Amino acid sequence: MELITYDRLFIDGGWRSPASARTIEVHSAATEEHIGTVPEATEADADAAVDAARRAFDDPAGWAAWEPARRAEAIERFAVALEERGAETARRVSLQNGMPISLAHQFEQGFPPLVLRYFSGLMTDNAQEETRPGMLGGRSRVIREPVGVVVAIVPWNVPQAITFLKLAPALASGCTVVLKPAPETVLDALLMCEAAAAAGLPKGVLNVVPGGRELGAHLVSHPRVDKVSFTGSTAAGRSIAETCGRLLRPVTLELGGKSAAIVLDDADLRTNIESFYAATLLNNGQICWLGTRVLAPRSRYAEVVDTVTGLARSLDVGDPLAPGTQMGPLVSARQRDRVESYIAKGLDDGARLTTGGGRPKNLDRGWYVEPTVFADVDNAHTIAQEEIFGPVLSVIPYSSEEEAVALANASDYGLGGSVWTADPDRGEALARRIGSGTIGINAYANDPTAPFGGVKNSGLGRELGPEGLQGYQTLKTIYLDPSTA
Template sequence: MTTIDYPELYIGGGWSRPATSDRIQVTSPTTEEVIGSVPAGSTQDVDRAVAAARAAFDDPQGWSTWEPKQRAEVLERFASELEARAGELSRRVSMQNGMPIWLAEQFEGGFPPVLLRYFSDLMVNAPDVDSRPGMLGGTALVRRRPIGVVGAIVPWNVPQAISFLKLAPALAAGCTVVIKPAEETVLDAFLTAEAAAAAGLPDGVLNIVPGGRDTGAYLVEHPDIDKVSFTGSTAAGRKIAETCGRLLRPVTLELGGKSAAILLDDVDLSASMESLFGATLLNNGQICWLNTRVLAPTSRYDEVVDALTGLASSLTVGDPLDPETKIGPLVSSRQRDRVEGYIAKGKAEGGRMTTGGKRPSSVDAGWFVEPTIFADVDNNATISREEIFGPVLSVIPFRDEAEALAIANDSEYGLGGTVWSADVDHAADIAAKVKSGTVGVNHYTNEPVAPFGGIKNSGMGRELGPEGLHAFQHLHTVYLPPAG
């Protein structure tokens, strides 16, 4: 097959030679063949990218000083250029990380333009100044200003949507950005660069430097970075938080999860299966907010186990570019080994595997694991405590709603969650008691207008909603004297 290869990096508004000859090779998780390559960013490349972003931000007539409507016009062109490339963006993501193409078309092709337009509209409609009568006789004028140069680090699981959780509000606010995509998913990031160039995004406003952990660490601690936004593992997030704390640098962290789906005793299982799939096994289990603990009432426990077993065993496993595929491969052989290790641990600790647990016989290559259901486990099992990041669910029984809440809240994570019931109002009351940043009722969807993020080991700060915009702004106050 023809590979997708880029010789240069996107820095300062154009394509430029990298500082070294090192390259990142991208391997298909479906065929295990090399499908493309890009330059590996070095510390020198990060320096150039940050310098370009700094110059663009500090320009007295530059991006940060433009009226929101001016920036919105450019971001509308950016959204249109992304839409023109949506099919290829979706295909590249699917080829790189195994995301089923129908899902990539929604998340990776469809969501970024929505976010660009949403945050642009927020800025255009935001008041320029908040004038507050003072208690001491004067007036306080409060304004929101762009925070500066942003270092954004993005994971491989939903690379385009997560990139624009950061890019859209940062750019709308007037910030400039250096983004480091994950090594597994770089080909889509370079297509985004092409869209930015075609849209006429000013030089230095967006810079893309791919690389590994060392590149990311160098970006985080770079002296000319004003704000860090990171999505990834809790372990990496802790290190970034430590660095930013020492530097007194603002940081947003969206980290791991081990969310719970609480199925109340009146849940309509047959009507909920499609939405339950979306909340538990979407993207081959490779999403941080997925509800990989399913809590079922003892009165219906066997029924729930049977229903989930039937769902998992019916899902088509195969080539993610096939529109009929529901479960594609995991992103890498290392990730497959990790997931298989957890499956082995689940069995060793006494869990009853009702379906899955092995590599599918229907494929000859690729890093596939069948969707797997474990019954007869409690909340203390390793597979109930630790984030697996694969298509593995633990079904845990509860006696009453109080115990269900106790189990759901007994986790070091707090990112997502759902409550399922025929009574939406009652489910919403239960959802309000779940200790998590977000909870869905009878479904789970990241709604652009509402803040998304976690508590506990799932991170700090919020993306999406006005709160997601405010994360890329700082407050500036002017005190006016009393009249006369």
């Protein structure tokens, strides 16, 4: 295939030569072939990006000072430009990280324009200041202002959707952004830059610097940055939190998960099998909120194991660009090695492999792992406690709802989860007892109108919903003279 090549970085509203000749070489997850090259940003490039964002934010007549309706017009142009490039965005993501193309059309093509318009609408539909009567005779004016220059660091698993969890509320609120995409998925990020340029976003409002962890650390500690928003591993999140804590810098952290899918004794999994797949094995298992611990009642344990095993065996594994593919490759050889090491650990700990566990026999290229199910898993086993980030499910037995709740909560994480039952009221009552930032009943989806985020080791803060917008705003109070009340 024709290589996708960029030789410049998108900084300060245009394409500029990088500070060094270093490059990021991108490979196809399905074929392992070299598919593209982009510049690898240096600290000098990152400094230039932050400086551009700082100038754009501090401009008295600039983006932050625009009325929400005026910003909404620019954001709408951006959304349209993204839609015009949507099919190619989905294709590039599938090529890079193995996401099935049918899912990429939903997450990477459809979601970014949707969430841009949602947050832009929140800003235009809601007053950004209010006057409150005081208890001491005066009044107070409370004003919501953009927080400033935002560093957004995004992972490779759902790169465009996660980018716009941060970019949409930041832009709508009047912030300027320096985005660092993951090295594994940079081709889609630079296509997004083309959309930003076509939309005529003002200079410095959006700047993109591809690079690795060291570049991210430089940006997180940069003295001219006002806020950091990070999605990634818990280990990296802790380091970022430590830096931001010392700097007293606001930070949003959406981190790992090891969520529970609780199957109650009245559940009909076969009827809901597509929703169950979406909540447990979507995107080749490379989503942080997936319910990879399946808790099943002992009275129906063998049946649930058989159903989950049958689901895994039925999945169409293959070329992520093929419309019918349900399970593609993992993002890299390193990620495949990681997942295979967990499968080996599960076997060593005595769990029973019911399907999968190896590489597909009919695929001699690409970083594939078979959809894998373990039965007879103890909740204390490594595969039940650590995030694997691959197509591996652990089916864990329980004897009562009390035990199911205890097992679900016996985790360092608290990001997602689901409850499967014929009685939605019963399901919601149980969901309220689970220590998780989000949880679904007979399905799971991140709706733009509701806050998404975790508790415990799954992070700090929330994205999406009005709460996601508030994360990019700061409050100012003006106390008014009582004599003017």
